Amino acid sequence: MSAIGPIRQLGYVTQDVEAAAMHWINKGIAGPFFLMKGAVFGEWNSEGKTASATLDIAFGQSGDVMIELITPRDGALDLYRSELLKTRICNPHHLGYLVKDLEAVGQSLDTEKRVVRATLDSKNYFEYYDTRPLFGQFTEIIQDCPENQQFIDFAKKAASEWDGKTEPLREASSLG
Template sequence: MVVGGLPVRQIAWFVPDITAAARAHHAVFGSGPYFVFEHVPLAWSEHRGVRVTHDHSSAYGQWGDVMVEFVTQHGDDPSAFRDMYPHGSARHGLHHMALWVNDLEAAIAQFAARDMPLAQLSETQTGTRYAFVDARASLGHMLELYEPTDQLTGFYAMVRDAAQGWDGRDPIRKLN
């Protein structure tokens, strides 16, 4: 699957319970194992140009050639997640597809020129920056953009490698 000439690296769903969603996806599709990262530590985050607290947790697993993420947000702070799934709503579903780009700032500008404006820009405490561009008008979901740093590609490789020859046991694993 390719969006804008870039292969889709990850498909992510916003859900109320990341562990339950990971178990359900595993039961139906055999995906996994899933690595759960609770309260992902961020250095900072901006939603539509305003600094926000962005407390979220994710479960990452492998499904064939693509990573699957189930994500939830803790609290009601504005975010790219809340743009689609307001706090207190029973709605959940597809939120974004992740793409790797060579230059994050240039990609943000290129997508904005295609009527996909920047919704959120964040940086993890380990220095990985990522952006959500709002592609709802044309694609029905957000796009997440990353530069493929060694840390990021190493994480994707770890998740992919854990799925190789996996026997289906221990589908949920906690990350510290």
């Protein structure tokens, strides 16, 4: 698994992305968080069935690792259901890796089951693999494209310049 690179993202499922983000912020672990409420994934292919999915998502940085908080709204509930039923503020869901060649890395995970391939837009692809038997959570591989790198760089810069108090929750539209 180390051949695909360092872990770039820790994903958590929560019932409320804003409350979960404030938990991370108040503990001084990550922030600020950028909110994408009602993010629609037009292509959500889950185990051979294509649909759309709507999620509330918050992203914040903790050093070089992005923290992703997810609340499924519709269409993606199966992938998140077991974690959503837990009562913790944040429930571990996935390890995320930024990769240049999504197909090649996906093939290297051939002992695992791909459970989702999705797009947010025409350039932003990601896939989830069921690696729970190995790591206790899913593995997400994310297309390394200029748009995703720009998003990561912006979030890292925001975190490094943040005073820990001003605008702890920000709309993702402020990403520029």
